[in-house]
Amino acid sequence: MIYDNREARRWYDAYTNLGRAAVYWNALEPEEKRQFEAFSDELHYNRGEDLMQAGSPANRVMLIRNGFAKVIHYYAPGPGHIASIIGPGNLVGEYEAMIDRPRHGTVTALNTVTVWAMTVAAFNKFIDRHRNAHRALTESVVIKSTELGRMPVSLALLPAVQRVAMLLFDTAAVDRDLHGVAAGRVA
Template identity: 30%
Template structure:
């Protein structure tokens, strides 16, 4: 199923919180609060806000960003249907550490912390799944820091493109189109590279026939070639 088709059908991508739950727990959590809709650019969570609910994404794609000490916006992660966001403030009673913004039309629900706590007490396996999700996100962040220092910028750009194409790609006659608008500055932020470096890497990948680019879109046309550039050939 294409991510772009997920807004109205309650799709849960592998690795998301909903995907980790039993069918009964998944249905209960989905029915816990009324669904809302957001359009691209709508902010679901504001960095620094003193609030403690979580947001369950039923479909669509959102991005997680944070302001750095020099005022720049850093892209931290992409979240899709089935993901839970805002869990850190719900767990540790601290202000929001990041902003969550809709990248595509999406469906979501707001789950208040007392309701989440009751749900987790009633479903111990769901509490373990939440802990596992938080651990996986921490592991991803640690891996990102390792790759930031261990690999050249061009390799990091290729790795991010491979991961996003496999996780969020929409199959088209040309290849896997990353299913949301992604600016070069956002891609640079996610890769930990300068924007001019990302521009050069994309130009090289286009020349090698690995990708084609359009206005804020990237389509992976040769996944094997991009995997080789990412030093991932045969690893995925």
């Protein structure tokens, strides 16, 4: 498992650089950021603690302020697969809150994580009052949905070591294509 902060940062950077993470916070205007913070509760999680669990009700939306977490999605009974690594500025839990469905994934802290958590009702009011925040939410959901659609369901059925290896290989291949890194070398 990835618990080392450097390793988590490497994964997060890879996903962010490839467009696989929509950084919600950076899209907000200064006043929207102040309002978001004002209507949120600050929560802290230790390494290994779940921020959200699959099957639990969608009762709040969180913004990662510090630290990194892994998002594990479950498409079939059995082990899930790592869908992404999220970090500062990422919104989590917004999709299920929008469609009023139980969580379909588990979010687990990779190190000490600080979040701003907002109830779904408060988040909906926030979105209604701030057009830019609504646009950023839409962009976030579209990007996440697009990336999930590219993840083969069969990946969820593979053992964890193979899933991680496939994700690393994919990241290395794209890195090589984008940055001219030699094949087989992951920086």
